[in-house]
Amino acid sequence: MKDARPALRYAKAILNLAKETSAETEVNADMQLIAATISENLDLGVMLKSPVIKSSEKKKVLNSLFAGKTHVISLGMFDLLQENKRMSMLPVSYTHLTLPTNREV
Numbered sequence: 001m002k003d004a005r006p007a008l009r010y011a012k013a014i015l016n017l018a019k020e021t022s023a024e025t026e027v028n029a030d031m032q033l034i035a036a037t038i039s040e041n042l043d044l045g046v047m048l049k050s051p052v053i054k055s056s057e058k059k060k061v062l063n064s065l066f067a068g069k070t071h072v073i074s075l076g077m078f079d080l081l082q083e084n085k086r087m088s089m090l091p092v093s094y095t096h097l098t099l100p101t102n103r104e105v
Contacts, residue, residue: 007089010080018073030074034066038090048090055087062090 018027038045047053047061059082066075081087 006086010077010086010089014073014077018071021073023071023073026071027073030066030070033070034074037065049088051088055082055085058082058087058090 014027014031015024018024038048044061048058059078062078063075078087078090081090
């Protein structure tokens with residue numbers, strides 16, 4: 001998969017930030033929730049990968065689903081991916097983020 005390497009870099013950056021702010025456990029739980037939601041909802045996964053839907057619209061949907069339920073670092077990943085025009089990598093990124101957090105990243 002062509003997005004695996006960049007997605008892993010985003011995942012590592014988010015997990016490192018979570019470690020630095022002592023929010024690693026909470027962010028990891030958020031990532032598991034987000035990954036599960038995306039994998040369980042086919043329409044959401046298709047929408048996130050669609051080149052037709054604007055990344056700003058994708059971010060609005062994700063924020064409406066997860067705001068108030070997840071840590072600010074977890075929500076920040078949506079902004080980061082949108083700014084870098086990598087929103088289609090979101091499902092791949094969250095797969096990498098659900099790796100065990102005691103692993104050195």
